[in-house]
Amino acid sequence: MVGQSKLLDKLKDLARNLWWCWQANVIDLFRELDPTLWHDVDHNPVEFLKRLSPEQLERRAAEMALDSRIDYAFRRLSEYLQDTDSWGAINATILRARPVAYFSAEFGLHESLPIYSGGLGVLAGDHLKSASDLGIPLIGIGLLYNQGYFRQSLDANGWQQESYLNADTELLPIENVLAADGKPLMIAIETATGVLRARVWRAEVGRTLLLLLDSNVPENSEDDRTLTARLYGGDARVRIRQELLLGVGGLRALHALNIHPSVLHLNEGHSAFATLEMIRKLMEETGLPFGEVLREVAQMTVFTTHTPVAAGHDRFPSQLVEEHLGKIREAMHLSYDDFMGLGRVYANDPNELFCMTVLALKLSRYANGVSSLHGVVSRRMWHPLYPNVTEEQVPIGHITNGVHVKTWVAPQMAMLFNKHLGVDWPKRQRYAETWDAIDEIDDAELWETQQVLKARLINFVRSRMVAQAKRRNEPDANLERFADVLDPNALTIGFARRFATYKRAGLVLQDIDRMVDIVRSAERPIQFVFAGKAHPEDRMGKELIQSIVKICRDERFARNVVFVEDYDMNVARHLVQGVDVWLNNPRRPQEASGTSGEKAVLNGTLNFSVLDGWWAEAYDGTNGFAIGIGRTHAVPSVQDERDHSSLIETLTNQVVPSFYERDAAGLPRKWIARQKDAFRTLAWKFNADRMVMDYVRRSYLPAAGGLSCQ
Structure with missing residues (x-):
């Protein structure tokens, strides 16, 4: 015993x-x-x-x-x-005493900790994991959503239904943070309508710490107890109170633990209030005036923007801002108008809403988009904030997103890399020469490995489809059909992401009659696996899901087009590891980065994408397939038609022939050559280790080294 x-x-x-x-x-x-x-x-x-x-x-x-x-x-x-023998131990020593504080509204670490909705959260989770692997002193700050995002199911009409489950904190990999008196740590924020409180939880992510704030405490009102229940739920009042907790509450939690960060990294504008709290605290501690302390805080602040669409940035009425930040404004000795001007492009325009991204840009000296093209888009979008410089001189650079390799590479593929790249390849993944050995892998061995992953995906999809049908009490005939969907030998294309309309999930199926002939080809069939959620308030996104489900239920596509419900990290893992092609066709240039395609690369899946986000700087003509040539028409409907034509033409004339052209051994040599090109040219560059190292060199160290009054 x-x-x-x-x-x-x-x-x-x-x-x-x-x-x-x-x-x-x-x-x-x-x-x-x-x-x-x-x-x-x-x-x-x-x-x-x-x-x-x-x-x-x-x-x-x-x-x-x-x-x-x-x-x-x-x-x-x-x-x-x-382990003290890490990259960070040598290259980021200045951060040891005073670490990076990394704020994000969501963290996607694993499906068992459901405090994420999609790409932003998974990116944040990958950032923490690579910071841990590299030995970067970094602490994540987020919110503990007791009900997470939502669980998705589809009714008999294909309409998305949302359900929420209350998480039992006893069953999560978290524990209460204790104050000096041994009691659970509680932070408090005074607002004009009362005090908002939250307890603090901690999660260990390797060598990295993640702090999570939870408003579900008896000291709060009933409304405030549910404040952190759901991710991206509620109205503007709920949203600003969540962001108040994240930014102000998160920084107060750090200081309560005697952690004094040298860098504030704001992952999107949701946490921008942290800069105001830092200014307030430093003014109190140093006695220096607002203007001088603002310069100090801006010097230590790194801001990453992820949103290339103006409507996607959080904005609040000034009255709502004053209700929640008025106490901090008074402590900073700022007038109402001067304070509101911090969140406005045109500071003196009383009709302009208070924008979190504007606040973050004004109070940071290191700002970046998440791909080269997104940097261009961001400089154009925010040029009015910097009227005295040219668009090219707007101080927003770019650090292209990457993905945490060991999280997303399939174990079978990792074993192949162990054999041919050396067992220490994960530590060398960020170097181009590490991937040169890909050419030494026997074509048959690589092909066999991916076929194993594809079979695993198909078994997973069949199981999920049967379970979905049983939940809807569908007849036995449907269960039998779902148990036999997808052909292991057919070209399999995956499309999985948030069902926002600009991502154009239905573009490939726009011409149904023509697609029937392509999908059901006797010699060269193709099949599609769709997955993704629409925001509960996004009716157009839900209609898009419904239209695709309708096609899935069309007898002509019954075994070749499927929709997997309740997209999460587990579904994503199976898809990026098992499909042959990863399809991505957003309306350029509205995809900031698109990291799902980077995950696919690690598993031998070829990207087939519009030249947007990361793919615009990754595609070289041989390492995947492109939709269009990177030009955008002023009329969206015209662009949609052009992209559809290019998609179908490339699919039928390049993708399908390349996949099905086999030699005497039954191997698609041209296809495998593209896979190897993708590994060699992309895997070393679009990983989270490289990304975090870029942040350390280009943002964290300059930000931490420039402090003077603290």
């Missing part, structure tokens, strides 16, 4: 640090203890261990000889946490 207790303690330690979620061998360890239970708890090891009986643990550990594997995993975690 003593040995069993020690094993359980070690498993609990592994479960409590999210390091496990990018360690394939640890994931396998949990799964092998009880595959059915692991599936039932949505891959949540904390809940898994609470529901796993001691007897079952003892029996399975003996049957599978897991004792040594558990010990090995535990030692690896311990060594990882204690």
Whole structure:
């Protein structure tokens, strides 16, 4: 029993640090203890261990000889946490005493911690993971959404239905942060209508700490207790109070823990109020005037904008801002008009709403978009803020997004890399020469690996489709059909993302009659897997989902076009690892980056995309496929028609022939050559290690090194 207790303690330690979620061998360890239970708890090891009986643990550990594997995993975690030989230990020493504070409204670390909705959150999660791997002193600050985003289901008419589940904090990999008196840490923010309070939780992400604020405490009103219940829910009043908690509350939580960051990194404008709280605090501590302290805070602030569409930036009426920030404004000794001017492009225009992005840009010295093209778009969008310089001189640069490789690469593909690139390839992933060895991989071996991943995806989709049909009480004939959807030998195209209309999910299916002939070709068939959620208030997005589901239910497409419900990180993982082609056709230039395509690259999936976001700087003619030539028409409908024509032409004349042209050994040599080109030219560049290193060199170190009054 003593040995069993020690094993359980070690498993609990592994479960409590999210390091496990990018360690394939640890994931396998949990799964092998009880595959059915692991599936039932949505891959949540904390809940898994609470529901796993001691007897079952003892029996399975003996049957599978897991004792040594558990010990090995535990030692690896311990060594990882204690490792001082990291890139950050040499290159980011100035941040050790005073770390980076990384603010984000959402963090996508794993599906078992549902505090994310999509790309912004997953990017933030990948940022934390790579900061941990690189040894960068960085602390994440976010909100604990007790109901997360929402769970998606489709009714009999294909209409999106939203449901919300209350998370049990006892079943999440988090714990209360304690104050000096041993009680749970609580922060308070005074507003004109009362005090808003929140408790603070912590999550371990490898060597990185994530703090999460939670307003569900007895000291709050009933309305405020539900303030952090849902991500991106509610009206403008709910939104500004969430952002007040994130920015002001997040910084106060850090200071309550005696953590004094040297850099504030605002991941999108939601957290821009943190700069105002920092100014207030420094004015109080130093006695210096507002203007002087503003310069100091701006010097230490890094701002990343993700939104290339003007309507996507948060804006609030001045009365709402005064209600929530009035106390801070008074402490800063600013007049009402001067304070409101901080959030306006035209500071003296009383009719202009207070914009969080404007505030972030005015109070930061390091601002960037998330791809080269997005930097251009952002400089054009915010040029009015800088009327005395040319558009090219607007101080917004770019750091192109990357993805956390070990999170998104399939274990089977990672094993292939271990064999041919060397087992230490993850530490060398950011160097171009690491990927030169891709050419040494035998074509048949690479092709075989991807076929295994494709079969895994198809089994996953079939299982999900059957489960969806059972929930709707569909007839047995439908269940049988769904259990046989998709052909393992057919060209499989994936499209999965937020169903905003500018992403044009239905573009490829615009001409149904022509698509029937392409999809149902006897010799060269293709098939589509769609997934994604529309915002609960986005009726047009929901109608787009419904239109695609209608096509899925058309007998002509019944086995070749499917929609997988409830898109999350688990669904995304299966798709980017298993499809042959990753389709992305936004209306250029409205895709800021589009990191899902970068995840696909790591698994041998070829991108087929409009030249927007990251693909505009990644495509070289041989490492994937392009839709259009990177030009945009002033009339959206004309551009849509042009892009549709280019999409179909490229699909039929390049993508399909390249996939189906086989040699005597049955291998598509031209296709495999493109896969290898993609690995070699893209994997080293579009990963989160490179991205975080860029932030350290170009933003964090200059920001931290320029402080004087603190």
